[in-house]
Amino acid sequence: MPQPPILTLLSSLLASSARGWRGTQVLRVAAPPKQPLLIHDRENDPDCRLLRELLTELQLDALVRPCPLGGRRWLRKLPQGARLPCLVDRDHEVTADGLRACLKHVLATYAGIHLGTGLLASLPMRLSSRLASAVRGDVGLRAQPSRAARKPLELYSFESSPYSRLVRERLCELELAWVLRSFGKEQLADWGPPTRRLTWKPWSPKPGGRRARMLAQTGKAQVPYLIDPNHGVELFESVQILQHLDRCYAR
Numbered sequence: 511m512p513q514p515p516i517l518t519l520l521s522s523l524l525a526s527s528a529r530g531w532r533g534t535q536v537l538r539v540a541a542p543p544k545q546p547l548l549i550h551d552r553e554n555d556p557d558c559r560l561l562r563e564l565l566t567e568l569q570l571d572a573l574v575r576p577c578p579l580g581g582r583r584w585l586r587k588l589p590q591g592a593r594l595p596c597l598v599d600r601d602h603e604v605t606a607d608g609l610r611a612c613l614k615h616v617l618a619t620y621a622g623i624h625l626g627t628g629l630l631a632s633l634p635m636r637l638s639s640r641l642a643s644a645v646r647g648d649v650g651l652r653a654q655p656s657r658a659a660r661k662p663l664e665l666y667s668f669e670s671s672p673y674s675r676l677v678r679e680r681l682c683e684l685e686l687a688w689v690l691r692s693f694g695k696e697q698l699a700d701w702g703p704p705t706r707r708l709t710w711k712p713w714s715p716k717p718g719g720r721r722a723r724m725l726a727q728t729g730k731a732q733v734p735y736l737i738d739p740n741h742g743v744e745l746f747e748s749v750q751i752l753q754h755l756d757r758c759y760a761r
């Protein structure tokens with residue numbers, strides 16, 4: 511199976527390392543809202559990353575509207591004057607914009623933590639997220655000419671996943687709305703690539719978890735996993751996913 515270029519993969523690994531691999535492990539499974547969260551997001555934006563890490567850690571899904579620099583498709587739907595990240599929680603009739611407001615709402619509503627944002631928006635967090643963005647440079651930051659998709663795509667991903675990041679960056683550049691299916695690690699044995707997990711015993715998914723469900727449905731538990739309802743396609747490999755996105759949506 512073709513792999514992404516080694517330097518691309520290395521810098522994606524470095525970006526996750528700069529963030530101490532936050533956004534990998536599910537820390538608490540939040541009760542999901544009835545209507546999915548909606549976020550206006552820019553993949554390589556340091557503040558947006560900190561919100562997405564929390565979504566992984568609470569195993570929360572969201573409809574993502576990418577707003578790259580120079581993009582118009584979703585930026586113009588952003589409430590007037592709102593900053594990124596911007597989160598709309600229709601169940602609670604809340605629109606939060608800017609990192610602190612978004613973190614505060616998600617922590618209070620989905621983790622039962624009412625102490626503000628704690629360390630999550632502190633200077634070390636923001637600086638290390640800036641470093642992670644710097645490592646990826648311009649990728650996932652600026653809009654590129656694209657064709658709109660009729661229905662949102664669906665991506666299984668966890669924030670620190672070096673392979674999933676490459677797909678999220680492309681979705682952002684192409685301004686394609688997508689549903690995030692949060693796929694953070696559910697147990698220690700899930701760490702590592704699908705072929706070399708952190709366990710001596712034969713790997714088995716956490717019963718009742720998302721990996722167990724994916725394994726039963728597809729025969730694999732791996733991300734990135736993209737479902738494109740517009741083309742009736744389901745893909746696992748990052749390189750194939752990128753080729754599909756370019757073929758179908760890049761101009």
Ligand SMILES: N[C@@H](CCC(=O)N[C@@H](CS)C(=O)NCC(=O)O)C(=O)O
Nearest residue numbers: 671672673702703704732733747748
């Ligand atoms: N060849 C695959 C590699 C994908 C991969 O190694 N994914 C890791 C996460 S970055 C994974 O699924 N690990 C197992 C797990 O999370 O359960 C690709 O290019 O997409």
